[in-house]
Amino acid sequence: MKPPREITIVLIAAPQKCAKCRQCEALLARLQERFPGQLSCRQLSALEEEARAFGVVLPPMLIVDDLIVSAGRVPDEEALVQLIEAKLSADQSAEAPGT
Amino acid sequence: MTIYLDHNATTPLRPEVWEAMARVEFGEEPRGNPSSVHRCGVRAARLLGSCRERVAEAIGAQPAEIVFTGGGSEAINLALKGAVAASGRQAPHLLSSPTEHHAVLQALAELAASHGCAVTLCPVDRTGLLEPAAVAEALRPETLLASVMFVNNEVGTIQPLREIGRICREGGVLFHVDAIQALGKLPVKVGELGCDLLSLSAHKFGGPQGVGALYVRQGTRLTPLVQGGPQEGKRRAGTQNLAGIVGLATALTLAEEEREANRQRWRELREILYRLPRELEAVRVNSHPARTLPNVVNMTFMFCDGMSLCLNLSLRGICVSTSSACSAGDLAPSHVLKAMGLSDRAAHGAVRFSMGRQTTAEELTRVVETTKDIVNSLRLVTKPEDIGKCQDDCPCFLTASA
Numbered sequence: 001m002k003p004p005r006e007i008t009i010v011l012i013a014a015p016q017k018c019a020k021c022r023q024c025e026a027l028l029a030r031l032q033e034r035f036p037g038q039l040s041c042r043q044l045s046a047l048e049e050e051a052r053a054f055g056v057v058l059p060p061m062l063i064v065d066d067l068i069v070s071a072g073r074v075p076d077e078e079a080l081v082q083l084i085e086a087k088l089s090a091d092q093s094a095e096a097p098g099t
Numbered sequence: 100m101t102i103y104l105d106h107n108a109t110t111p112l113r114p115e116v117w118e119a120m121a122r123v124e125f126g127e128e129p130r131g132n133p134s135s136v137h138r139c140g141v142r143a144a145r146l147l148g149s150c151r152e153r154v155a156e157a158i159g160a161q162p163a164e165i166v167f168t169g170g171g172s173e174a175i176n177l178a179l180k181g182a183v184a185a186s187g188r189q190a191p192h193l194l195s196s197p198t199e200h201h202a203v204l205q206a207l208a209e210l211a212a213s214h215g216c217a218v219t220l221c222p223v224d225r226t227g228l229l230e231p232a233a234v235a236e237a238l239r240p241e242t243l244l245a246s247v248m249f250v251n252n253e254v255g256t257i258q259p260l261r262e263i264g265r266i267c268r269e270g271g272v273l274f275h276v277d278a279i280q281a282l283g284k285l286p287v288k289v290g291e292l293g294c295d296l297l298s299l300s301a302h303k304f305g306g307p308q309g310v311g312a313l314y315v316r317q318g319t320r321l322t323p324l325v326q327g328g329p330q331e332g333k334r335r336a337g338t339q340n341l342a343g344i345v346g347l348a349t350a351l352t353l354a355e356e357e358r359e360a361n362r363q364r365w366r367e368l369r370e371i372l373y374r375l376p377r378e379l380e381a382v383r384v385n386s387h388p389a390r391t392l393p394n395v396v397n398m399t400f401m402f403c404d405g406m407s408l409c410l411n412l413s414l415r416g417i418c419v420s421t422s423s424a425c426s427a428g429d430l431a432p433s434h435v436l437k438a439m440g441l442s443d444r445a446a447h448g449a450v451r452f453s454m455g456r457q458t459t460a461e462e463l464t465r466v467v468e469t470t471k472d473i474v475n476s477l478r479l480v481t482k483p484e485d486i487g488k489c490q491d492d493c494p495c496f497l498t499a500s501a
Contacts, residue, residue, distance in 0.1 A: 055413040058406070067473070068410045069480050072430065079480040086479070 006040040012051045012061040023074045024060040102417045102462045107252050107453035113305040119349040123342040150348035157351050159288035166313045166331045167344050171279040171300030172202040174313040178275045178296040179206045184322035190215035191243035196229045197438035226387035227254050227439050231262035244273040249281035253435040255395030256387045264293030283354030295319045306350030310343030365393035371463040372396045394454040399445045403477045411473045420451040
């Protein structure tokens with residue numbers, strides 16, 4: 001049986017982190033506690049080449065899998081939880097035998 | 100593969116245009132200065148003259164009425180500031196609309212500050228249409244000039260310029276038309292518009308960036324913004340950008356040849372984009388239902404942030420435009436949509452799709468499907484009160500990819 005897929009969350013923060021960037025960091029930490037082993041979270045500086053691949057970068061930017069969830073603001077935590085739960089349950093249904 | 104739907108921002112340079120420009124720069128003879136008296140200079144001057152004739156012919160003007168500039172914004176600034184300075188009047192009254200491009204609005208603000216000009220911005224309706232009656236009502240005895248755009252760059256609304264031009268003529272008021280989004284897409288004839296000044300820009304119709312022109316009706320007094328030479332009939336000093344001007348003239352000729360065919364194609368193609376308000380809930384088309392240039396479709400996706408939608412489309416290779424702009428940690432809603440009466444939230448949810456001559460039905464179908472997916476996902480994670488918010492505590496900055 002395949003191990004469950006991890007949901008990737010990328011936070012692109014300003015090099016000199018502003019209050020919102022720090023709030024996003026704290027938000028990521030809480031999400032990791034809530035979904036242990038199910039999230040792969042990492043942080044990029046807005047000046048990094050990889051961050052620039054997203055095009056215009058408006059930090060803090062939060063990207064869940066391939067969806068830019070928010071740019072320039074802190075996303076709503078409960079809405080983010082719902083998105084993650086929806087993705088996890090979609091993955092489980094896709095992997096369920098006979099489906 | 101990138102799907103480019105931001106042709107109102109700029110259009111790709113046409114290969115034929117690039118070839119014509121390259122012949123100027125890398126021809127058999129060195130590219131001369133049109134002001135020089137030697138053979139290279141004379142060749143350059145002849146080439147410049149033929150470009151001036153082609154541009155004049157396209158808009159129904161005389162060659163001597165064309166002033167080449169370093170782009171559309173410069174043409175607009177020259178028209179407005181040059182006319183006010185040449186009038187010699189103290190604090191004249193100027194008239195325009197709140198949905199004009201920033202080049203007009205900021206030039207007017209500067210004239211208000213530097214020359215004490217009184218500026219009236221006539222209100223537009225919910226589709227961005229400026230009623231000629233509103234212009235007539237706003238005219239004063241001391242009104243010097245009215246400036247109105249032919250086609251709005253964000254929503255595509257076509258203004259009733261003939262009527263406005265007639266009102267200006269009858270009132271003895273100079274009439275400037277910003278035709279930057281119209282040229283190459285609509286017939287633009289200065290005689291029919293009754294305008295004294297008309298601005299255009301090459302990169303909106305397949306030409307190079309950084310070159311434009313201003314039509315100045317014969318007899319219209321204009322003080323140059325740039326001193327230092329007699330070029331352009333003493334109205335714009337500086338050696339002309341010959342390759343750019345050749346590019347402008349070549350692109351304009353091509354765009355004029357294809358104009359009607361493109362418009363007909365865009366009318367058919369935009370029906371694909373109109374699937375979005377039918378297939379997604381809470382989508383508003385912001386453009387005028389009939390008086391709209393068919394290459395533009397501006398829509399508000401309620402409960403969604405236009406900036407986030409734009410970024411996500413970009414991530415999937417689709418380039419569109421959002422009217423909201425990030426400025427010093429704040430997202431400012433589009434001044435055009437605000438003037439049309441949209442709320443901040445509705446304005447922040449707006450996205451502009453602008454087609455070009457190479458846009459295909461297959462591309463638009465992919466855009467519609469991708470947009471639907473992204474909007475549905477974003478609506479899950481967007482709180483209405485967060486739309487357009489950048490909060491006020493962020494030294495937020497904007498950086499484009501290299």
